[in-house]
Amino acid sequence: MQSVWTDSTEQKRFPKLSEDRKTEILIVGGGMAGVLCAYFLKQAGFGCILAEAERIGGGITKNTTAKITAQHGLIYDSIIRQYGAEKAKEYLEVNLAALARYRTLCKGLDCAFEEAPAFVYSREAAEPLQREAEAYRRIGADGGFVSDVPLPFSVAGAVRLDHQAQFHPLQFISQIAEGLPIYEDTFIREVKGHKAVTDDGDVIEADKIIITTHFPFINTKGGYFLKMYQHRSYVLALEGAPRMEGMLVDMDKKGLSFRQYKDLLLLGGGSHRTGKKGGGFQELEAFAAAHYKGANMKYRWATQDCMTLDGIPYIGRYGKHTPDLFVATGFNKWGMTSSMAAAMILCEMIKTGKENTDSVFYPSRSIMKPQLLLNGAESAMNLLAPLPRRCTHLGCALHWNKAERSWDCPCHGSRYDEQGRLIDNPAMRRKHFE
Numbered sequence: 001m002q003s004v005w006t007d008s009t010e011q012k013r014f015p016k017l018s019e020d021r022k023t024e025i026l027i028v029g030g031g032m033a034g035v036l037c038a039y040f041l042k043q044a045g046f047g048c049i050l051a052e053a054e055r056i057g058g059g060i061t062k063n064t065t066a067k068i069t070a071q072h073g074l075i076y077d078s079i080i081r082q083y084g085a086e087k088a089k090e091y092l093e094v095n096l097a098a099l100a101r102y103r104t105l106c107k108g109l110d111c112a113f114e115e116a117p118a119f120v121y122s123r124e125a126a127e128p129l130q131r132e133a134e135a136y137r138r139i140g141a142d143g144g145f146v147s148d149v150p151l152p153f154s155v156a157g158a159v160r161l162d163h164q165a166q167f168h169p170l171q172f173i174s175q176i177a178e179g180l181p182i183y184e185d186t187f188i189r190e191v192k193g194h195k196a197v198t199d200d201g202d203v204i205e206a207d208k209i210i211i212t213t214h215f216p217f218i219n220t221k222g223g224y225f226l227k228m229y230q231h232r233s234y235v236l237a238l239e240g241a242p243r244m245e246g247m248l249v250d251m252d253k254k255g256l257s258f259r260q261y262k263d264l265l266l267l268g269g270g271s272h273r274t275g276k277k278g279g280g281f282q283e284l285e286a287f288a289a290a291h292y293k294g295a296n297m298k299y300r301w302a303t304q305d306c307m308t309l310d311g312i313p314y315i316g317r318y319g320k321h322t323p324d325l326f327v328a329t330g331f332n333k334w335g336m337t338s339s340m341a342a343a344m345i346l347c348e349m350i351k352t353g354k355e356n357t358d359s360v361f362y363p364s365r366s367i368m369k370p371q372l373l374l375n376g377a378e379s380a381m382n383l384l385a386p387l388p389r390r391c392t393h394l395g396c397a398l399h400w401n402k403a404e405r406s407w408d409c410p411c412h413g414s415r416y417d418e419q420g421r422l423i424d425n426p427a428m429r430r431k432h433f434e
Contacts, residue, residue: 001404003301004237004264006062009170011055017183017202023049025350026196026206028188029213030056032064032336033328035173036343037210038180044351049204050180051196053187053429057173060214063303064335065235065259065266067247068102069164070095071118071143072334074128074251076135078311079360087360089139091312094361098340099165111172112261115165119149119248121158128251132159150244151258152291158248166247166259169336187429191218194324199429210326210346211318215306215413215426221319225394225426227367228306228330229375230413233271236284237299241265241292254278256287264298274304275382275410280403302404304413304424305333309371314363315342316349316356326350327363379411391416393427407433 025041027034030052038050052058070092079088106113122129126145133145136159143161187199191211196204211217216224231253244265249257257268267288272278281300288295308314308330315338318325326349328342341361349356356362379396387397389407396411406423407416415424420432 001301002299003063003235004261004266004299005066005168005170007299008168009174011057011170011174012177014052014056014182014184016185017051017198017204018200020203020205021049022205023047024206025049025208025210026051026204027210027212028191028196029211030182030184031059031061031212031214032057032169032173032339033342034210034212035177035180035182036339037212037328037346038182039176040343040347041350042180044347046350048181049206050182051186051188051198051204052182052184055184056177056182057170059424060303060305060335061169061173063235063301064169065257065268066169066336067118067164067166067259067334068099068336069118069161069247069334070099070141070337071120071159071161071164072332072337073120073249073311074132074159075311076139076141077128077131080135080138082310083360085138088135090360092139092141094341094345095337098337098344101340101344102165102167105176106167106172109172109175111175112168113165113172114167115163116259117246118161118164119146119158119246120251121149121151121155121248122251123153124156125251126156129157129159136161149248150246151248164247166261168261189428191325208324208326208350210328212328212342213425214329216318216327216329217426217428218318219394221322221325222327222363223367224314224329225412226372226375227309227314228412229378230274230424231271231305231307231333232274232278232302232408233268233305233333234281234284234302235266235268235300236281236288236297237261237264237266238288238292238295239264239298240295241288265292265295273378273410274413274415275399275401275408282403304415305335306330306413307332309367309369313338313342313361315345315361316359316363318363320364382409382411389433391427392431392433398433
């Protein structure tokens with residue numbers, strides 16, 4: 001089970017770290033966010049090292065649907081209601097700047113970059129979409145409410161945002177990684193102060209450290225195990241389906257998404273909290289059979305996203321009292337745009353030495369949100385569940401995922417194969433479930 005991106009890319013291998021090193025900046029995690037951080041920091045003249053446990057782009061990046069957009073569900077009405085219009089405008093401007101930077105970088109790269117409008121639709125409820133359209137008007141976004149979208153079923157309406165984009169993420173990352181100080185197969189098992197220790201005992205000493213490991217693994221700072229959970233979703237790549245223009249997502253987290261890649265329609269959905277039951281591939285296959293008769297499934301894959309308390313990523317200092325430790329996480333299903341936004345924000349913070357405490361992305365903002373109670377209840381329930389297999393992250397009970405034949409943790413999203421080997425963090429890679 002591999003994505004179309006993996007099957008259509010040959011990536012260069014990078015060496016494994018095999019000695020102690022010193023550097024100005026260490027980046028832990030080689031997904032899109034980590035590689036972009038390394039790219040911008042090297043451009044800015046900093047000495048840096050990127051340590052990746054396996055292969056760059058080999059985690060969530062390879063399983064994205066690769067939309068580059070400032071339209072992240074019905075985010076702007078939500079931000080206005082939580083934090084005000086100025087914070088919503090900041091969110092828009094940062095993500096549009098990220099899109100613009102991709103547009104500039106992709107001009108010289110072979111990565112299937114193309115512009116496309118983005119839509120959030122609803123099958124039943126127009127009123128939330130109209131509120132989002134009003135939020136667009138207030139903050140100056142280039143879009144609004146539309147009543148018709150190119151879908152094989154009727155909708156109550158949609159919100160459209162023009163001049164967005166899509167691309168091939170692994171082709172992009174393999175080209176910008178050329179010449180960067182990257183070490184693959186270099187698993188960081190511990191970070192203490194300014195030192196990071198690999199599984200082999202090598203030590204990297206750095207003035208500053210950036211954690212871009214999807215779900216942060218340092219539990220003693222930042223409280224990310226309270227502030228996030230993980231959400232699993234599924235993708236089919238269909239050959240022979242009618243061509244679809246634009247990128248479309250349901251406003252419901254459990255709804256369907258659509259985008260075109262060459263002659264393939266990428267159909268996403270079947271979502272659920274990791275460790276819980278959901279529609280999975282069966283839901284997508286049933287929809288394809290009903291609406292795209294004669295289409296063939298060429299690829300299928302699954303992905304996983306870190307979901308924050310308020311729908312906004314955590315980008316900045318790892319905790320209130322970590323002046324030299326930074327984080328980028330909680331991208332809420334919008335990892336490609338948020339990765340670029342994170343790299344731009346963190347590079348600017350490191351260059352200027354300024355904190356972003358007033359930013360909508362500030363990681364130590366208030367956690368007093370309803371989702372916090374739900375996360376706490378889920379953790380308590382699974383910590384007390386009398387099941388034999390336990391996650392090595394914080395000891396939650398593991399649940400069997402029949403569709404993917406894995407043991408999944410509902411608390412924070414760690415996943416293990418049938419033999420107990422770790423597939424997805426925040427549990428540490430070398431530990432098997434208990």
